[in-house]
Amino acid sequence: MEQQAQLKDASPFIRASESREPSLTRRLLKRSGHFARTNLIGTLGAIIVVFLVMVAILAPLISPFDPIDQGAQRFLPPSLEHWMGTDSLGRDIASRVFHGTRVSLYVGLLAVGIGLILGTTIGVIAGYFGKQIDNVLMRLVDMMLAFPGLVLAMLIAGLLGPSLTNAMIAVGLILTPSFARVARGSLLAIFSEPYIESARAVGGTDFYIIRRHVLPNMMVPLIVLITVSLSIAILAESSLSFLGLGIQPPAPSWGGMLSSGRPYMEVAPWVAIFPGLAIMLAVLGFNFLGDGLRDALDPRLKE
Numbered sequence: 001m002e003q004q005a006q007l008k009d010a011s012p013f014i015r016a017s018e019s020r021e022p023s024l025t026r027r028l029l030k031r032s033g034h035f036a037r038t039n040l041i042g043t044l045g046a047i048i049v050v051f052l053v054m055v056a057i058l059a060p061l062i063s064p065f066d067p068i069d070q071g072a073q074r075f076l077p078p079s080l081e082h083w084m085g086t087d088s089l090g091r092d093i094a095s096r097v098f099h100g101t102r103v104s105l106y107v108g109l110l111a112v113g114i115g116l117i118l119g120t121t122i123g124v125i126a127g128y129f130g131k132q133i134d135n136v137l138m139r140l141v142d143m144m145l146a147f148p149g150l151v152l153a154m155l156i157a158g159l160l161g162p163s164l165t166n167a168m169i170a171v172g173l174i175l176t177p178s179f180a181r182v183a184r185g186s187l188l189a190i191f192s193e194p195y196i197e198s199a200r201a202v203g204g205t206d207f208y209i210i211r212r213h214v215l216p217n218m219m220v221p222l223i224v225l226i227t228v229s230l231s232i233a234i235l236a237e238s239s240l241s242f243l244g245l246g247i248q249p250p251a252p253s254w255g256g257m258l259s260s261g262r263p264y265m266e267v268a269p270w271v272a273i274f275p276g277l278a279i280m281l282a283v284l285g286f287n288f289l290g291d292g293l294r295d296a297l298d299p300r301l302k303e
Helices: 002-020 024-038 040-062 093-129 131-146 149-160 164-190 194-201 206-217 219-242 254-264 270-297
Strands: none
Touching: 040 093, 040 270, 093 131, 093 164, 093 206, 093 219, 093 254, 093 270, 131 164, 149 164, 149 219, 164 206, 164 219, 194 206, 206 219, 219 254, 219 270, 254 270
């Protein structure tokens, strides 16, 4: 009874202290504001990425025409009706650029997801078990790194056949070695921490240690690598589509638009300029965001 009375008397002070504690939303807004003030490059990258995501989501609504409709006159210059002009088949370039944003982000996200899962799994297994397993897996990774990324992607896409799914798989495989290297290096650094030995001493299993202690502590470098890899994936997908190994016509893609507009650069330069600007904007946005996240999350760079 006395304890209940004491708690009842102290309840106003407890509520007052809880009310003074900032909520999760306020903390997130405060950190976002601090990030925007102190990291202009990262903020610019975030704005570009959000803009591209919104364009991809709203592409059917903001596109003035059907992206595969050939009803307009060929090689019309940019105007109020056709914001970016028309191509050699009379298709509206703005509508094709907007829908191509969907393709690039879709392929980029899934390809990075493939590279993240495969690479992290290989890196964690190699670093955790070491010895012969580490040697075999890392030599396989070195063999993949020995090939130029685009050449390897062209080889894989050529063997699998030209399609959007195969391009996504090819790009994901060329991203796998980078994730494997980063995951292995992060794991080896984490293993030097005393809490890993403590977890082993109390009988923690390998799966428990990896799930509870290793993976959460390697997320910072992986998050930074994900943002940078998205720009690489978008550029690789555009290159494969340019070479005819990615998404096939008449589906819109930035690389395919560049390829079809290349012969007409002197007659109608806007046919290739606008898809090229879209690729440049996407690559810059994800690179800027990756640099900003690295500066914000890496404790060695906070000063």
